[in-house]
Amino acid sequence: MQTIKDIAEMQALAEKWRRAGKKIALVPTMGALHEGHLSLMDYGRVEADFLVVSIFVNPIQFGPKEDFEKYPRDLEGDSRMTEKMGVDVIFSPEAAALYPSSFQTYVNVDQVTKHLCGASRPGHFRGVTTVVCKLFQIVKPHLAIFGWKDYQQVCVIKQMVIDINMDVEIVGRPIVREADGLAMSSRNVYLSPEERLAARSLSESLKAALSLYNEGERNSEIILSKVLAIIMQHPIIKIDYVKLCHPRTLEDITVIDESGVLALAVWCGNTRLIDNCILEESKNDQNLT
């Protein structure tokens, strides 16, 4: 396994691979890798000839009051994990190289970013799409793999790729959960034992919603009330949003027709957590425990 920091070096290597007819997979991450990330690498390892994992805590996707400074960083631990996964290259550029002082160009997806986390975190998705667009130009992947835990992120990136005609396949992979159901996240390390316990209620609430759905309930209000009731048993948790929305446009829906996404974001103490599940007849096999 090779670690590359230099942008031109990564780009030249990617170009060499492509010329040789090799297939490149990219797993873009902010490091602090966990089993969720590993499942993305697993997929890439099978599908491509060369697997690149980018590790970059992207400053422009954090708001001024968000956790950019304290976001967990562990390049050594990450390297051990990626080595085991058979990753070919870790690409970990410097922020000053990706964003020199003259930097002034942004990629913006207008509509699908207006909802959910986009509404709570102004500028967040502009930062995400800009850095992902840059990484795609540098690593030149044939496919890029993201976790459905960040449901809206996958939607936004798919939209960008279609709109800008990028020749990259975007693959979303299922959420990986802790034994008690909590969706894996690099931010879970922020949680105190008490918060960690309360955080269970997120996946429990989704499970309850899925049960209602499987019993035939299609009314958003009823399903959302159930979810809220379960989470709000824990005063340590503050709701950011709990929404039932269209799986592609992310607009609110009042009744689930073909399918809906139940997406939520909460503050568990000072830690922002998100989770989601899909309510769809063909998808009632989601493992929420």
Add this chain to the structure above:
Amino acid sequence: MQTIKDIAEMQALAEKWRRAGKKIALVPTMGALHEGHLSLMDYGRVEADFLVVSIFVNPIQFGPKEDFEKYPRDLEGDSRMTEKMGVDVIFSPEAAALYPSSFQTYVNVDQVTKHLCGASRPGHFRGVTTVVCKLFQIVKPHLAIFGWKDYQQVCVIKQMVIDINMDVEIVGRPIVREADGLAMSSRNVYLSPEERLAARSLSESLKAALSLYNEGERNSEIILSKVLAIIMQHPIIKIDYVKLCHPRTLEDITVIDESGVLALAVWCGNTRLIDNCILEESKNDQNLT
């Protein structure tokens, strides 16, 4: 020569060329080709193995009151000219294919777009950078060639390419002029005989500015006054802007230090015309007649 309308077909062909180790040059145009365009093709023909000319009147770079509808279109004439120039592919997609109804993603260069034409034509450069970014993903060129007549456009695209880490070389080529000095433009066909005569004053004013500069004048105000005095002899012409600016940031300069760009835009009757010249010691060989 091949004409391709289909985006996926163009992208697959470009990918095939790249895999075979071939070098691709792109000349992006809105058609209504003239000798200025031909000089760009000349350069691409020499530098690359495959030369693609895109012909697409890009709706999103026109303002609501601008000349999108009446912009000259002549695909047959254009085809004859490109055939003669040894172009390999004309890429002429449909607007509905590049901008389907769900389209919502834009590339925006923030600062260098604020000046000159960017100030007069809100949204214009967002349309330019978005379509050029799309064309780069589809045609996958190693180099793309633009005319310096659109000085700001070249600056904006160079900035985008640097910021987004696009693996494309941007080449700017000298302005090509009519016998009397008028910079070639597809819009020149709009001019009435009277307007056509008055339009000479643009290059005449630049020539006068260049003379002043070559005599040692470095003060912007003095140079700009001279330019304005020459153009304003023609009441049929309304000034949009006449500016002396930094050649990269395009910010106004009051004194020419290492170099400056003299850029102007006017309304000649109902036709908007632009022109420019560089005031720089190494560049006093510009052919303005």
